[in-house]
Amino acid sequence: xxxxxxxxxVCPAGTPAAFRTAVEAGAHAVYxxxxxxxxxxxxxxxxxxxxxxxxxxxxxxxxGAKVLIAVNxxxxxxxxxxxxxxxxxxxxxxxxxxxxxxxxLLDYAATTHxxxxxxxxxxxxxxxADAIAFYARxxxxxxxxxxxxxxxxxxxxINRDIDIExxxxxxxxxxxxxxxxxxxxxxxxxxxxNMNGAxxxxxxxxxREEGGDLVSRIGGFAIHRVKAGQAAPYPTLxxxxxxxxxxxxxxxxxxxxxxxxxxxPQLAAAGVTALKIEGRQRSRAYTQTVVRNFRxxxxxxxxxxxxxxxxxxxLTEGQRTTSGAYNKTxx
Amino acid sequence: MTQGRFGLTVGPLLFNWPxxxxxxxxARLADEAPVDRVVIGESVCSKREPFRExxxxxxxxxxxxxxxxxxxxSLTLVTLERERRAARELFAQTQREVEIDDLTLMNLLPQGxxxxxxxxxxxxxxxxxxxxxxxxxxxxxLPPELPFASVxxxxxxxxxxxVGLEIWAYGRMPLAISGRCYHARVHGLSKDSCQFVCxxxxxxxxxRTADGTEFLAINGVQTLSHKYANLAGDLDRLxxxxxxxxxLSPHSGDFIAIARAFARAAAGEIAPREALEQVxxxxxxxxxxxxxxxxxxxAAPLPAACPxxxxxxxxxxxxxxxxxxxxxxxxxxxAWTSNGSWPGITHRAAWRRRSSPASRRRGRIPPDSAxxxxxxxxxxxxxxxxxxxxxxxxxxxxxx
Numbered sequence: 001x002x003x004x005x006x007x008x009x010v011c012p013a014g015t016p017a018a019f020r021t022a023v024e025a026g027a028h029a030v031y032x033x034x035x036x037x038x039x040x041x042x043x044x045x046x047x048x049x050x051x052x053x054x055x056x057x058x059x060x061x062x063x064g065a066k067v068l069i070a071v072n073x074x075x076x077x078x079x080x081x082x083x084x085x086x087x088x089x090x091x092x093x094x095x096x097x098x099x100x101x102x103x104x105l106l107d108y109a110a111t112t113h114x115x116x117x118x119x120x121x122x123x124x125x126x127x128x129a130d131a132i133a134f135y136a137r138x139x140x141x142x143x144x145x146x147x148x149x150x151x152x153x154x155x156x157x158i159n160r161d162i163d164i165e166x167x168x169x170x171x172x173x174x175x176x177x178x179x180x181x182x183x184x185x186x187x188x189x190x191x192x193x194n195m196n197g198a199x200x201x202x203x204x205x206x207x208r209e210e211g212g213d214l215v216s217r218i219g220g221f222a223i224h225r226v227k228a229g230q231a232a233p234y235p236t237l238x239x240x241x242x243x244x245x246x247x248x249x250x251x252x253x254x255x256x257x258x259x260x261x262x263x264x265p266q267l268a269a270a271g272v273t274a275l276k277i278e279g280r281q282r283s284r285a286y287t288q289t290v291v292r293n294f295r296x297x298x299x300x301x302x303x304x305x306x307x308x309x310x311x312x313x314x315l316t317e318g319q320r321t322t323s324g325a326y327n328k329t330x331x
Numbered sequence: 332m333t334q335g336r337f338g339l340t341v342g343p344l345l346f347n348w349p350x351x352x353x354x355x356x357x358a359r360l361a362d363e364a365p366v367d368r369v370v371i372g373e374s375v376c377s378k379r380e381p382f383r384e385x386x387x388x389x390x391x392x393x394x395x396x397x398x399x400x401x402x403x404x405s406l407t408l409v410t411l412e413r414e415r416r417a418a419r420e421l422f423a424q425t426q427r428e429v430e431i432d433d434l435t436l437m438n439l440l441p442q443g444x445x446x447x448x449x450x451x452x453x454x455x456x457x458x459x460x461x462x463x464x465x466x467x468x469x470x471x472x473l474p475p476e477l478p479f480a481s482v483x484x485x486x487x488x489x490x491x492x493x494v495g496l497e498i499w500a501y502g503r504m505p506l507a508i509s510g511r512c513y514h515a516r517v518h519g520l521s522k523d524s525c526q527f528v529c530x531x532x533x534x535x536x537x538x539r540t541a542d543g544t545e546f547l548a549i550n551g552v553q554t555l556s557h558k559y560a561n562l563a564g565d566l567d568r569l570x571x572x573x574x575x576x577x578x579l580s581p582h583s584g585d586f587i588a589i590a591r592a593f594a595r596a597a598a599g600e601i602a603p604r605e606a607l608e609q610v611x612x613x614x615x616x617x618x619x620x621x622x623x624x625x626x627x628x629x630a631a632p633l634p635a636a637c638p639x640x641x642x643x644x645x646x647x648x649x650x651x652x653x654x655x656x657x658x659x660x661x662x663x664x665x666a667w668t669s670n671g672s673w674p675g676i677t678h679r680a681a682w683r684r685r686s687s688p689a690s691r692r693r694g695r696i697p698p699d700s701a702x703x704x705x706x707x708x709x710x711x712x713x714x715x716x717x718x719x720x721x722x723x724x725x726x727x728x729x730x731x
Binding site (some may be wrong): 075108182225238242251252 | 372386407409410411412414415418433434435436437438439445453455456458459460462463464474475476477480481484485488504506507508509510511512513515516517518521522523536537538539540541542543546547549554556612623626627628629630
């Protein structure tokens with residue numbers, strides 16, 4: 001679709017300050033959401049009021065960056081207006097695109113705002129060319145964010161079959177399950193990514209010392225048990241340590257994060273348009289470092305220079321990372 | 332053959348049963364189960380499909396001979412080229428209704444082909460339901476995580492569009508689907524060389540927390556709830572909300588007895604409590620929940636286990652302590668779960684603590700709380716809105 005030289009870097013912003021940081025650090029586009037349940041990172045103290053969003057869009061446009069507004073939870077029955085208002089406001093504020101997952105909302109946006117650019121959220125889990133073609137045909141979407149269940153080869157095959165852009169996650173948190181199709185969190189806590197924009201919410205987390213161990217629980221279910229004094233990881237449900245048959249350990253996924261920086265050339269060759277960094281909930285300092293380093297890598301790639309590997313590796317030092325489903329053996 | 336207020340649908344078998352067991356299950360289902368519709372076919376993992384090919388045809392034939400409506404299931408997560416091809420062929424091979432569980436199939440649907448929408452399609456609101464109904468969907472089985480208020484709103488919308496509305500009424504609930512096979516992973520294998528180890532667990536492999544609490548069940552690339560949905564005690568309010576059909580998801584054990592209990596309850600031949608007892612007797616190992624619909628979370632214990640539920644017909648829930656104690660003693664004596672365990676014990680203990688005279692003095696709950704909760708609860712339901720979340724946890728299931 002695009003030549004390998006023109007990869008777009010899409011960066012997260014959870015606050016106006018992080019937004020400015022991302023733009024100044026070299027983001028081609030910033031994605032963010034309103035401060036309510038319309039977006040899939042609905043955490044306390046995060047996201048943008050209407051005024052903050054309008055200001056931030058102005059700031060981005062003055063600096064030549066785009067703004068993509070995520071309205072990517074599934075509207076609650078009987079409360080659809082909260083979501084349509086978010087889409088209307090995004091259009092009114094001259095956002096460059098909205099990122100949507102719900103069929104009803106996509107239909108609304110396509111009908112009401114034909115000039116508004118629509119992206120299919122990762123929450124829609126459009127995992128093959130037919131699913132993507134369905135969104136393109138019915139709603140005129142221009143880009144799809146691919147779910148994190150695909151290998152690089154499969155992504156290349158998809159790009160050969162479709163005529164809209166694809167965006168893939170390159171760095172940050174990693175969903176093990178197909179996004180938008182997981183209700184582990186509402187099973188344990190009553191709060192779900194699809195309905196409330198929250199996965200494994202902190203409001204339901206509890207750390208307690210039990211018999212010399214530190215146990216972290218969510219919704220009452222023990223997720224990690226470590227020796228007292230050791231750092232217990234945040235109890236994200238799918239990264240917990242469980243027992244299944246003879247197996248003791250991380251049944252679903254180790255507490256790792258995604259780092260596919262080494263695959264940037266392959267992803268570019270696979271026809272991907274944009275690389276997305278996860279982490280609207282992360283600090284400004286984190287955003288700055290990650291965005292700056294990825295921008296340098298993409299500039300090097302565009303100029304035909306080798307990607308400075310050391311810089312990206314430093315970002316995850318001391319942490320465990322994976323390239324996830326991009327490598328087929330992950331499955 | 333609609334069972335009184337509801338149609339009964341048997342969902343696709345989610346587990347990888349060997350061919351003979353598969354054949355036996357559907358033969359008995361055809362001959363003995365009082366159900367209207369059977370959704371059949373592989374919805375979880377395409378690697379299992381070759382083993383099913385031989386017995387799928389005869390099973391469909393037998394079901395149709397027995398007067399059941401057969402609907403073909405489809406894959407929940409379509410990523411591979413051969414899976415796309417299979418999806419395309421599904422429509423070419425049959426005039427039967429197909430249940431779509433991935434929007435991939437919406438792109439392959441021949442004009443005018445009949446289709447139903449499965450529980451893994453994200454139908455959370457009326458405009459989404461309307462969009463798919465306009466595309467030709469004749470029936471919707473809603474995602475299991477929806478709360479009752481959403482179900483009621485969607486049922487009204489379904490009625491306006493003249494389509495059926497089904498909910499997940501029995502069986503472990505699908506919570507997630509992944510590109511990764513967890514059965515293979517816990518056996519030290521990868522998905523591509525899985526040796527079909529998922530065949531060893533007829534109802535999924537239990538996932539326990541570090542302290543031994545049963546939490547989830549894995550089934551290849553799918554993750555299910557440990558608890559079984561069981562809405563046999565809730566049919567009055569579901570009928571009142573406009574739900575037209577109940578989905579029973581296949582499990583090992585006496586599934587025919589489960590179907591019969593639901594059929595009797597749906598026809599109003601047995602009271603909700605009796606239906607729950609019969610279902611528990613047919614699946615003695617299963618722990619039940621109706622939490623997604625009526626509780627604080629999807630794993631919440633069945634409030635039907637409330638010990639203070641008097642047996643006689645009544646119009647309100649008892650609210651004084653002596654009555655609670657009497658009822659709980661009786662329930663324990665009856666040992667209404669056949670394995671002797673009593674699922675209500677935690678609930679009862681919690682209730683006792685919260686309704687102790689001391690806590691009442693502190694004003695945490697007013698003395699008539701049980702009655703207030705139940706009255707507010709029912710009036711909210713008849714008004715078609717969700718009771719406030721704070722009310723749900725303490726609320727008591729009551730006989731109509």
